[in-house]
Every structure is written in C-alpha cells, then in structure tokens.
Amino acid sequence: MSFKNKLGAAQDCIGVQIDNALSAFPESQIRNAMRYCLEGGKRVRGFMVIESAAVFGLRGSGPDRAGAAVECLHAYSLAHDDLPCMDDDDFRRGKPSLHKAFNETVAVLTGDALQCTAFWLLAGEETSADPQIRSELVFTLATASGADGMVLGQCRDLEVQAAHAELTEDEVMSLHAKKTGALLSWSVQAGAILAGEDPTPMRVYGDAIGLAYQIVDDLLDADQPGSEDASILHALGVEGARAAAANKIDEACDALGPYGDKAAILRELAQFVVERQL
C-alpha cells in the first residue's frame, strides 16, 4: 500500500474511534462542538501512533484508540490556541474556528472536554488488555502535554513574542521541542509503549521529526505575507534552517536502524514531513 493510502486508512480508523468515543457521551451542544473541532484534521499524530505500533506488528483498535486520543489532545490545543486571548484565529482546518462557529465559552469548555477525552480513551480497557500499558500511555501523554511539555512551550512562546526577545538557536530549538515536538514524539513512542517495547529509538526519531516539522513550518511561513514571527529563521537564516531540517531527517532515519525494513513507512513519513506533503 502506498504512503498516501496508508495515511488514508489510518484517517478512517481514527475517525471510527472518534465516532465511538463521541457516541459514548450524551447528545449535547458540547458534543456537537467536539465533533466540529475534530473534523478535517490530517491526523498526522494519530497516523504516527498507528504506524509506530505496526513496526512491532501491532494493529487494530488499541493503536487506533491511542491515535484518536492524541488527535483529541491536539484538537483541544488548537481550539484554545485560536481563542481571541491567544492567537485570535478566525479560521482553522478550512472553516471558521471553534469560537467563531460557536462562541468563546463553548470553545473553552470544548477544549477542556477534548483534553480529558484523550485520557479517557487511553485509560479505557479497549486500548490495551494490560493496565500497565494504559497507565504508561496516560502518564507519558500527560508529561508531553503539560507544564514540562506542550503547554510550557506555548507559554514560553507567548512570553518571547510579548517581550520581542531574540533567542539563540538552542533556545529556539528547546522552545519548539516542547511546543510541537513533545506531542509528535509521544505519538511514535506510543507505538512502542503499546507493544510493551523500549520506546527509546522512537523517542530519538520523534524528537528529530518534531524539530524538522517546526523548521519546515517556519520556512513555509517565511514565504507568506503577514506571517507570524518565524523565530527559527531569525536564529539560523533560510539556508541554515534548510540544512538543519535535512540534518534532523537524517538523524530521525538513523534512529530507526534497529527496526530495519519494518520502519520503511516511518522513513517515508520523515521525507513527507520535510517535503511538506502532509
């Protein structure tokens, strides 16, 4: 199956698990808003969960649910990021952002409900028969998304923007490692955790992919008029940033060595990240 077909299949599996999760909650405005907020994502993080589990021969509802969980977590962060007091974005995923389609109150509460749905999915028995694995998924996702992970990175980024501070290359990389990298890296580690295997090689791969993703994001932003402050470019310059992204992709692929051909799709994923086909 081609890479694009595999991504499409993963999107379908994640969609099924999202529908299952939502149907466990009563019909309500909050459930409608959760569904709206989850629609239309590319499911890159969920795909990473599913394909990293497949490296260990694990497929099915466990990885699909964990993939849906990280998509709920990601969707909550987008809903809150778009709020007027945050980035104040009116559009998301090609349609009005959540607070525009509903209102700010609903957007805050929907983000809150999506966050706990992520942990609800991971802790549910259908995710793994082994409760140690479920606990570890919850603990590691909570670590990746909280005050030493994504939220820390978001908060630091806003502080830097408010202060118009110039960061060194190391500071920029460290900020983005938290802001976007932690969740991407968790997504590939989740496959190893689900399989009861050591997640270390996946962590090295995921950390490198996360930084490459952010560098490419900044390079693309630099071509857009009215783009946000592209701070990696400030630190590295365009050529330096391109070289850094290529380096990170090499580093990511090297980390997959122990898995041999089983990790072919993750190597393709690394290329797609840098070529920005995703």
Added chain:
Amino acid sequence: MSFKNKLGAAQDCIGVQIDNALSAFPESQIRNAMRYCLEGGKRVRGFMVIESAAVFGLRGSGPDRAGAAVECLHAYSLAHDDLPCMDDDDFRRGKPSLHKAFNETVAVLTGDALQCTAFWLLAGEETSADPQIRSELVFTLATASGADGMVLGQCRDLEVQAAHAELTEDEVMSLHAKKTGALLSWSVQAGAILAGEDPTPMRVYGDAIGLAYQIVDDLLDADQPGSEDASILHALGVEGARAAAANKIDEACDALGPYGDKAAILRELAQFVVERQL
C-alpha cells in the same frame, strides 16, 4: 482527632503532594501560575478522597496524591470558569482570580496544564502499585469531568442561563449532578477504587452529598444581593430546598451503612456540607 483537625491534616498532606508535583516541572511562568491557582482552596474534594480511602484502612501517599489530583482538576475548572468569556469573576479564594493576577492567556494555559497534571498524578506509580487501579482512577475521573460529567453540566448551565429557561426540579437536579456532583462523587469513590473495593455505596453517598452541597449553595446565594440565578430555589422554593437538602443528607448517611463506625467522619462531613461549615 476532631473533624476540623482531620481536615487540616488532609490539607497539609495534599499541599505536600501539590508541591512535589510542581517541583517536577521546570521553573516557569506557567508553574508560578499553577501554584497561585492552587493556593487557598479548602480541599474538600481531596479530603473526601483521603477519608474515603481511610474507611478501607488505606492512608498515605496514594490517597494523598489522588486527593491532590482532584484538587488540580477542580482548580482548573475554577480558573476557566472565572475567565471573562465565562463567569467573568475578578476574585477567587480571597484574592484576584488567575486572569486578573496574570492575564487571560496564562489563565487558559494554566487551566490546561492543571487538568493534565491531575491525570499525571493518578497515572504515576506512587499513586498505587497496581496499574489496574491507576487506570481505573484515570478513566473514572475523565468520565466525571468531561462531556458526560462536569463540562457537560457547565455547558448546559450556560445554555439555560442564556435562554432564561425555567427548568423542572428533575432537570435542575440532573444539571447539578453533572456540574458539581460528578467530581464530588468521584472523590469518595476514589477511596474505594484505591483500596480495590466496590465503589457503589460511595457513589450513592457521593451523589447525594453533591446535590445537598449544591442546594445549600443556592440557599446561601439567595441571601446575597446580586446573586446568580439560583435555579434550585426557582424549582423548589426555600422550604422545599431545605427539605430536599436534609433528605439528601439522610440518603447519603444511609448509604454508608455497610461501613459502620469506620465511616463516622464521612457522616460528619455530610452534616458539615449542609451546615456549610466547609
């Protein structure tokens, strides 16, 4: 030890676990804001966790951490409730609310980080040596706080207020069972879950306490000028509400029958709820 002394001791134990959790995160604005937001609470929910575990002879860092977890969850809900787009409250726990002391952006992100800290605490190995228990704590707290629990109740309450709708007694009770009851009820069930015991009697007790708590809240609000719409009183009248609260306390205490004298403190807690000493 008197009830007040037991509450004070629980507050201290929860404070230790909150400090431990915060010290696991790097020094940052978000950590300072989390600390600010957690300060000054009465820790009723955490106390419920600790005392319900004590009914089964279980004391120590497990119940203390689970108590700290529900306090993180509760603190996040207050921080988001106080936002300008929600209840727009300038004060909380006797000091400026989080968005007043910091700003709205930090208040949104701090709430987000506090929510995942709750699940991080529950899933951590120090909470219980048994991963099945840790998973169950996460799953049940996520259920109690999300789109079929607290957030559902918050969202419905705001819809009712916006529509100036008049609810029946059943509708009011059902709304509050979600909005405030689910988290209070989880708090006493958590003790049974930690001990590996059937949480059913604790659920009956907790559900009843949760409703009594809300009814007393509305009765007290009715004495305050400029109070919010006290919807239980609309449905029941003052005398009806007083009788309903007393009924719920009886129901709560009856549910504790199987535990005999071991549940003496929980019976006292029921009285304190209705006499509003807490």
